[in-house]
Amino acid sequence: PEGYELDKTPVKFTIVVGQKEAIKIEKVNDPNQVELKISKVDKENAKPLEGAEFEIFSINDIKNPLKFSFSNLYQKYEFNNQGDSTLKANSSDSSFTINKLGYGDYILKEIKAPNGYKLGKDIYIHLDKNNSYYKIGSDGERINLNKDESLDLYNINVENEKGIVLPETGGNGFIFQRNIAILILGISFILIINLLINKKRRFN
Numbered sequence: 001p002e003g004y005e006l007d008k009t010p011v012k013f014t015i016v017v018g019q020k021e022a023i024k025i026e027k028v029n030d031p032n033q034v035e036l037k038i039s040k041v042d043k044e045n046a047k048p049l050e051g052a053e054f055e056i057f058s059i060n061d062i063k064n065p066l067k068f069s070f071s072n073l074y075q076k077y078e079f080n081n082q083g084d085s086t087l088k089a090n091s092s093d094s095s096f097t098i099n100k101l102g103y104g105d106y107i108l109k110e111i112k113a114p115n116g117y118k119l120g121k122d123i124y125i126h127l128d129k130n131n132s133y134y135k136i137g138s139d140g141e142r143i144n145l146n147k148d149e150s151l152d153l154y155n156i157n158v159e160n161e162k163g164i165v166l167p168e169t170g171g172n173g174f175i176f177q178r179n180i181a182i183l184i185l186g187i188s189f190i191l192i193i194n195l196l197i198n199k200k201r202r203f204n
Contacts, residue, residue: 032103034127035076035153038087039095040114043159048094052158053112054087056098059105059124066106068098086111097153103128110158118163123156 015023040052055065069083070076076099077087089096108123124135125145132145134156145154 032129033100034103034132034147035097035099035151036101036125036127037095037097037153037155038089038108039093039155039157040089041094041157041159042117043161046157049114049117049160050089050091050094051112051114052089052094052110052160054089054096055085055109055111056087057107057109059107062107065109071099074099101127108156108158113160116162117160120158120160123158125156127154 038054040049041047042049057063057065065085066079067081067083067085068077068087069080071078075090076097078099079101087096087098104127106125106127108125110120110122113119121137121140124138124140126133127145132147132154133142134145135142145156147154
């Protein structure tokens with residue numbers, strides 16, 4: 001079938017002389033699978049960026065991320081329903097590789113950006129035998145995915161733009177801003193009270 005590998009292994013079966021019952025034979029096909037390498041880079045200079053984390057979803061289930069286990073031997077993520085959904089870029093070249101990802105449509109979502117950078121847009125990925133591509137955002141332009149035949153994998157560079165990182169609630173930056181706001185409100189309240197008192201004195 002389309003999207004599946006041809007299994008050339010012969011299926012053996014036996015028919016007994018005089019047998020009238022039909023023989024049911026099943027042959028299971030595994031979907032075609034590819035390796036996908038995701039690299040995290042700066043949009044301006046293409047330098048690798050550390051600290052990014054991702055999740056990947058099947059287009060058929062955008063609420064539940066796929067789960068993977070990490071192979072220390074091969075340094076790759078492999079699909080595993082009992083694994084973890086978070087995909088982390090390694091520290092050597094700020095990339096990660098997903099092994100044995102079946103043909104289909106996926107959404108790659110950045111859930112943690114490198115320090116000092118904004119979260120990137122969702123990346124829509126289409127994998128098949130003849131025409132694989134990805135789009136940055138659901139309405140983005142199609143970008144063809146070319147296979148690295150020497151390594152037998154597809155490469156995607158995920159770019160990030162620098163941006164202002166707001167302080168987290170409860171952090172030092174937030175506490176400082178809160179204290180300044182309280183101080184300004186307090187001074188404003190005192191000034192208003194003084195104005196009212198002075199007006200009352202003049203009236204009397």
